[in-house]
Amino acid sequence: MxxxxxxxxxxxxxxxxxxxxxxxxxxxxxxxxxxxxxxxxxxRVSVPIGAMYWDLYVIIDGATRVLDGQIPSVDFFAPVGPLGYWMQAAGMRLFPTGQPLLLTQWSxxxxxxxxxxxxxxxxxxxxxxxxxxxxxxxxxxxxxxxxxxxxxxxxxxxxxxxxxxxxxxxxxxxxxxxxxxxxxxxxxxxxxxxxxxxxxxxxxxxxxxxxxxxxxxxxxxxxxxxxxxxxxxxxxxxxxxxxxxxxxxxxxxxxxxxxxxxxxxxxxxxxxxxxxxxxxxxxxxxxxxxxxxxxxxxxxxxxxxxxxxxxxxxxxxxxxxxxxxxxxxxxxxxxxxxxxxxxxxxxxxxxxxxxxxxxxxxxxxxxxxxxxxxxxxxxxxxxxxxxxxxxxxLIGQMRYETLPVANLKGLAQISQRPEVIERGYALLRSYVDQRATYQAFADADLLPTFSLYSEMDFQIAWLLAASEAVDAVRAYETANGVRFRTVMDLNFVNPFAYLLDKDAVRQIAIGADPFRAVPPLDAATKAAVEQADLVLYPRCPVTNANMSLRRIYEPALTGHRLIELSPCWQAYIRADLGPSS
Structure with missing residues (x-):
């Protein structure tokens, strides 16, 4: 050679x-x-959203934590090494309007x-x-x-x-x-x-x-x-x-x-x-x-x-x-x-x-x-x-529409066919109106469809649900005179510290697959979750993975009260955070 x-x-x-x-x-x-x-x-450019696009939100979560001073693996459990989070964090600081996936890729x-x-x-x-x-x-x-x-x-x-x-x-x-x-x-x-x-x-x-x-x-x-x-x-x-x-x-x-x-x-x-x-x-x-x-x-x-x-x-x-x-x-x-x-x-x-x-x-x-x-x-x-x-x-998105939401920051810099976006809205309504059906799937340890997370209408529906959560949290804070400082989400992805400009709860796993990537609750993690101001629980749709995550962290939520935050979201609020606190 x-x-x-x-x-x-x-x-x-x-x-x-x-x-x-x-x-x-x-x-x-x-x-x-x-x-x-x-x-x-x-x-401010957009890209056409594809299968399992929400994996990107794990990197955004990690980068947000880095910008808040957290150290990967020390302050949160990460599925991979820290370099990608460091690069994304630097990119988010340099290019605040940059498309997140392109920023991840090109950095x-x-x-x-x-x-x-x-x-x-x-x-x-x-x-x-x-x-x-x-x-x-x-x-x-x-x-x-x-x-x-x-x-x-x-x-x-x-x-x-x-x-x-x-x-x-x-x-x-x-x-x-x-x-x-x-x-x-x-x-x-x-x-x-x-x-x-x-x-x-x-x-x-x-x-x-x-x-x-x-x-x-x-x-x-x-x-x-x-x-x-x-x-x-x-x-x-x-x-x-x-x-x-x-x-x-x-x-x-x-x-x-x-x-x-x-x-x-x-x-x-x-x-x-x-x-x-x-x-x-x-x-x-x-x-x-x-x-x-x-x-x-x-x-x-x-x-x-x-x-x-x-x-x-x-x-x-x-x-x-x-x-x-x-x-x-x-x-x-x-x-x-x-x-x-x-x-x-x-x-x-x-x-x-x-x-x-x-x-x-x-x-x-x-x-x-x-x-x-x-x-x-x-x-x-x-x-x-x-x-x-x-x-x-590149060519196909010329006929696509962007997601019509204004509160998701870089997460909204995506596009897709109008009928797929409309189907995302329809799915969201179905998740609320037919909750018992989705609960039955989850109770049987089944997803509604075998490839749910790969389906673009699900990815659109998840973003619409996230937008609903952002508005609901802000409305609750305003109505009750309370300001949440820390937030986490009982879901695979947890971008809400980024979306709500809050601190992410430390010691928990990001990219939280409860079957492969979330370790058992230890003392440090339990103490951190006990101090969380706000823990979101998604129900659009109810899934066995989200239910499993809630079971993992439930021992740390006994000091929280559960409320109906919105049609798609429940929230665990720390008990001592009453109105005007």
Whole structure:
């Protein structure tokens, strides 16, 4: 695989040029993209709401807590690392009218690009086409908040799978460095940066990145001194964070709790991930088999040499091959997807696929054609899916309407077909008028429909219910001369501190899935909930998940009185908060 560090044959070496040439350089393209993103985030734009869009509200909840001075994992139980909440919080401060999903998606450019740009700048000096072929696909995946999987037949964006997309994009940057960079100082920076970002984003991404780094070391790409210094730099970053906040140890505790709550499903998830991504994974396996066959003679000779004269040089020669790299990347991609529901799976295989294309000229014509075809079959589906869905969303929303509410801040910056919005209103009326029916579903541990949270009319109805809650809370405060300071919601999402400009209750779980991500009530959490001024309980619709959450926190609500706040909401108000208090 060593040929990928050289100027590829048949690719023109970059010439010096004027302004246009500079704008078309990787740095020029990046600056133009960042400028465009900043401009759009400065405007009040909307995006077409899609399946499970409310996952975004979990990030907004976390970011709001960060802006209030809370520390992830220390002051609240988080499903992932803190980096996404930190980036969102900074973005909300810089772009208060920015569309929240675009802000979440684009803020990670500041995480992804630093380790990539030095690598691309070096490649650009010999081959601009190769540099741009590495950069442009990543920009496609970052700029469109779209997953490679299809969850809705309507043009829309994906508010779910955000953590998974962010991790995959950082892994892409790491793979570019490991595959295309030889300078050890640049590798040291890229490895330390990406591993810290992955650890602070999603732990499965960090494990996947560690696997790639370990293989790069075994293949001779990363020297021992570079590996050790990368570990030292990574540990120094985490040590500083731990010393300042205690976050790292608390985060590891959260991970341990989540693992204990979700153990025993890894093997089945490998099968599930392979089936969901079979178009990419299956094509990649076919390419791997083809490479092993085409390279069988030199590979066999290397293997025999390694057996006869075992040393580091022969080990590196055996491992540092296109086929081995591809196999490792496919396994790493499959492992990463075992813990994901939605995302941009396997996009970080592209740098290795490009290296394979660049080396394919050494095969006979039929071999070259076969390699090109299988690389295309592996690489094209995710890019085409994201581009297709992204352009459909962009064009389709020209006929969409925005949500006609004025009290949801950035949550209202969405659009959808008029009939879907009208159906959201109808659903809300149904939730109230037919409450006994929905209660019967919940009592049977069933959702009204199997894919309820994926349905766009439900997402619209939830926003309309949230708008009702905001108005009802403000009306109650005005009518009773009371001012609530802290608020929480017995629901999967809890954006009401953000919507009502209040403090979020500490020590509770955000992204509160009671079956997978809410730990048992402990003393600290119980004390925090007991001091909550306002605890909202949603009933549009009544669901088994919300009922389960209420059962978890009920021991901490004995000092609250329950009121009917509005048709869709009950509220637990702390007993000592009477009128005019």
């Amino acid at each position: 060593s040929e990928i560090s050289d100027t590829p044959k048949g690719v023109a070496v970059r010439r010096t040029g004027g302004t246009v040439a500079h704008l078309l350089s990787p740095l020029g393209v990046v600056l133009l993209v960042l400028l465009g993103c900043a401009l759009l985030l400065s405007l 990670y450019l500041l995480v992804i690009l630093p380790p990539m740009l030095p690598v691309l700048a070096r490649i650009d000096r010999s081959s601009r086409s190769v540099a741009l072929t590495l950069l442009l696909p990543l920009l496609l995946f970052v700029l469109f908040p779209i997953n490679v999987e299809q969850a809705s037949s309507y043009p829309s964006v994906d508010g779910y799978g955000i953590y998974n997309r962010q991790g995959a994009q950082v892994l892409y940057a790491l793979t570019v460095a490991l595959v295309f960079e030889r300078r050890q100082r640049v590798l040291l920076f890229a490895i330390a940066w990406c591993c810290a970002a992955l650890f602070l984003s999603k732990i499965t991404g960090f494990i996947t990145g560690g696997l790639l780094c370990a293989f790069a070391f075994a293949a001779g790409r990363v020297r021992l001194s570079t590996a050790l210094m990368s570990v030292v730099a990574f540990a120094a970053v985490l040590g500083l964070i731990e010393a300042m906040s205690g976050l790292v140890s608390a985060y590891l505790g959260d991970i341990s709790t989540l693992v204990a709550m979700n153990e025993g499903v890894l093997a089945s998830r490998f099968i599930q991930a392979a089936s969901i991504h079979f178009g990419i994974f299956g094509s990649g396996l076919c390419l791997l088999i083809a490479l092993l066959w085409l390279d069988r003679r030199p590979a066999l000779q290397l293997a025999l040499t390694a057996v006869r004269r075992p040393n580091l040089a022969t080990l590196h020669a055996v491992l540092d091959r296109n086929s081995v790299w591809l196999g490792v990347l496919l396994f790493a991609g499959l492992f990463y997807e075992t813990q994901n529901t939605g995302g941009q799976g396997f996009i970080f295989v592209w740098p290795v696929l490009l290296a394979i294309l660049m080396a394919s000229g050494r095969y006979a014509d039929r071999g070259t054609i076969l390699v090109f075809a299988l690389v295309a079959a592996t690489a094209i589906p995710p890019a085409v899916n994201v581009a297709h869905k992204g352009m459909r969303a």
